[in-house]
Amino acid sequence: MKDRYDVIVVGGGPSGSMAAMFAARAGVSVLMLEKDREIGLPVRCAEGVGDKGLRSVVDINPNWIAQKITTVKLISPAGMEVVIGTDEVGYILNRKMFDPGLAELAAQAGSEIITKAYVNGLLLDNNKVTGVRVRTLGREFQVKASIVIGADGVESRVGRWAGIKTWEKLNDMETCAQVTAQNINVQQDAIHLYFSNTRAPKGYLWVFPKGNGLANVGIGISGEASRHKSPFAYLFEFLQTNFPQAAIITTVAGGVPCAREPEKIVANGLMLVGDAARQVNPVSGGGIVTGMIAGKIAGQVAGQAIIDGKTDEKRLAEYARLWQKAEGKKHKVFYKLKEFVYNMSDKDLDDTAKIALQIPQDKRTILQLFKTALVQKPALILEAIKVLT
Amino acid sequence: MKKINYNRELCDFCGTCVSVCPQDAIELSENNLEITDKCTVCMNCVYICPLRALEVKNEG
Incomplete structure (x- = not known):
């Protein structure tokens, strides 16, 4: 470990590895710090991903995949099975192969990686993040960086240390x-x-x-x-x-x-990605691919920002803008949809399933189901208008 | 005085408690958890812990 890098990524999950990989590919020096002794363990995940999304970020290695998925079944409280028509293929991953695989890609691109390295604070200078405090091998080090990328997961504190509210109700x-x-x-x-x-x-x-x-x-x-x-x-x-x-x-x-996005995901010298930035579909709870997409954008923007010599909040906001365009808008819709789904009783769910089963299987999309649910519970139409507009 | 205690035998160090702590009062490393004196006993962590590893105790 040197005492200075262009970019330090805190957290070695999929979002962190992608941020590290794309920043390193831009030609800047990158250090990724993982608090656990092994990247990929313990697995805290249901391990489902969509093929298209994953492929948009990395070439898929067959070793990462446990099971190919072609069908989605929604099961109502009374046990009615509604098969959703979908052309999209998905996978159940082996995260204990997948996460280290991504970290290896980051390493091959030139990132340095240290495990069992616990970041316990940020270095701040004049309202700008200038590095991290990290404990590893029984000692505390101060490591400087032009940009710190917080990929420190659901338990993220990196954002808070820079003054961004990331705790959830x-x-x-x-x-x-x-x-x-x-x-x-x-x-x-x-x-x-x-x-x-x-x-x-x-x-x-x-x-x-x-x-x-x-x-x-x-x-x-x-x-x-x-x-x-x-x-x-x-x-x-x-x-x-x-x-x-x-x-x-x-x-x-x-x-x-399963939250709204934080009020901001960048600050002077700082970016947040993945679960740390709440980049998780609030309905499904899926966040692997969305986090990786964010990691890719953040890594690319970080690399270019360093080459340009500007790492203030205004410059790094390019990442937030590109994220909004790629996934952020969808996230807002799904957050509203989550509230809608939460308000359905078991009877509403069963009634919806009953009607959904009358729709031909190939026409049975999530949106179609949503419309069906509305008919069941007209009181929610106002909520639904909020979701759809 | 009320205080949050954590049970090392139950805790899986998953960090769910950290995400709902308004005070940033929880230090979590790979295999240790510590409730610092920033804690105001709001109970969020106690309610959300999937393993029920946190509980409120009366001390002193």
Whole structure:
């Protein structure tokens, strides 16, 4: 580790690795710091991604993929299965292969990477971020940088240290429990999403197959809903009723921000990407690809900004603008849609499923379902207008 | 005085608590969690912890 880099990336997940890779490709010096001893572990993720989105950022390595997905099944509280017509192919990844794979790409592009390196503060000079304080090998170091990219995940503090409010209200954080289990005998190329206000309040349960009977089975509920009952309590009830034969290989806990975006994602000498910038689809909780897209844009802008010799907030705002164009607008729509879905009772969900099953499968899109739900609950039309306009 | 305690045996160091802490009062590293004296016992972390590793205790 040197005492100065052009760019320091805090966090070695997919968003961080992409930021590091694209910055390094621009020809600037990059250091990526990961607090855990191993990149990719522990996995805190249901591991689902879309093919198109992923391909827009990197060439897909077959070693990263556990299972190809062609079908999405939504399951109503009463157990009605609604298959959504989709042309898009997806994958359930092996994040413990995927994350180090991306970090290797960042390294091949020229980034330096250090694991077990815990960033515990920023260096600030005159309202500008000028580096990080990092603990590694039992010592604390101060490392300077022209730009710090905070890719420090759901638990991000980098933004806060630069004065950006990134903490979330309970309603905007999903608290999640997941097991990876064997003997989950469902259609292997389909993801299964279970909606129910009683079994998964303000969230949903999922089964994401990883091939040969292995699957990620999990739940996310809002922090508000978890006041009285934990996501693990809900998950174990679900396993007992739906998959009593499940043999658990791995258990994991975690949080997913399903929130509005922070008021800003750049400051003087600072950019935030991925979960740290709440770049997660607030309905699905999916954030791998969106984070990687943000990482790519941030890395490219950071590289060019350093070459131009300007790293103030105004210059780095180019990243925020490009992000808005690429994904930010969609994010706003999905945030409103989330509130809509949360307000549906089990009866609303079952009624919607019943009608949806009458729509031919190839015409059964998410938007079509949304319209159907509206007919069921006209009181929500006002909400819906907000979403669609 | 009320205080938030964390149970090392239950905690998975997932960071969900950090994300809802309005005071930036939680230090989380790879395998340690610390509630600092910035904590105002707002209870957000207690409510959201997926593993119920945080609880409020009366001390002193």
